[in-house]
Amino acid sequence: MTASEQEYLKQIYLYTQASGDMIHTKQLAIQVNARSASVTDMVKRLAGKEWVIYNPYRGCCLSDKGKGAALQVIRRHRLWELFLAEKLGIDWKEVHTIATKLQSIQSDELIDKLSEYLGNPTYDPHGEAIPDGEGNVPATDYPEVYDLKIGQEAIVFGYRDTGKAFLQYVEKLNLLIGVPVKVLSVIDYNFSIEILAGGADQHIISKETAQQIYVKVIE
Missing domain, CATH: 2.30.30.90 (Ferrous iron transport protein A (FeoA))
Structure with a gap:
């Protein structure tokens, strides 16, 4: 899975979980900062790999396979955010951009060791839940x-x-x-x-x- 594919899956997951609906390609283009035509091509590619369910008129959502993959990307991203902020002292406002680059490192052993080193945390520096290695997400039903x-x-x-x-x-x-x-x-x-x-x-x-x-x- 390429770094771009991982970011798309992550953004589709985050949007659809928050909205409870599919994400239109125009909205996804905003999420990933890309042109609509490029986004449509990527969504079709992800659908071809059975990570995404795509409806040209409504948008797309993740398949079960895609959801599992997205949760692992989110796990890596949020663990790296916590590591950067807590262990390296990088400003909490800056860690997101760096973690987006590090999330593409697909080594289960590395991420499991990172999680263990951090004390197997359940939340990142921004209060977002960190999925575990099996894709289980801690309760996040906190009010706004x-x-x-x-x-x-x-x-x-x-x-x-x-x-x-x-x-x-x-x-x-x-x-x-x-x-x-x-x-x-x-x-x-x-x-x-x-x-x-x-x-x-x-x-x-x-x-x-x-x-x-x-x-x-x-x-």
Whole structure:
């Protein structure tokens, strides 16, 4: 499997898991930063290898074979992210790009040793679940900031968006993993959320931003 094929499978998995639907080739082109024609050719190639189920009118999703392969790519990617951030001290906002290159190293022995070295972790530096060697994914049914009720307190746990720009934004707002957050109000006009971060920083964030941040509710 080529590095490009691995990245496509990963992006298809991440999108379809979040949306519960197939991904159209136009959307996939955005995900992988490629031209629509190139994406269509790749999807047809993946379908020919039985990794993808392709419908020209609706888009594509992964077959069982493709899902298994995608989970192993995601496992490698997130383990490398954790290694880069925790052991090499690379800024957590930078590890995604480097890990995308390292994820193509297909050595089960290396990845199993890496996981063991890291203590067989279940979450990466952004709070995303790390599949195990069998493709099992830890529970990720944590609510989003947008799900919190007014006055409800929680702790930031992770992010749906792990792009550098988004991580820079949440860092600026002090919405880092482990920071307490409380919803103060919801603005009826556009459903923006007024929040208190870290017990001192008051911000208004968009609905879209609030839906990208996972939290653990404080009981």
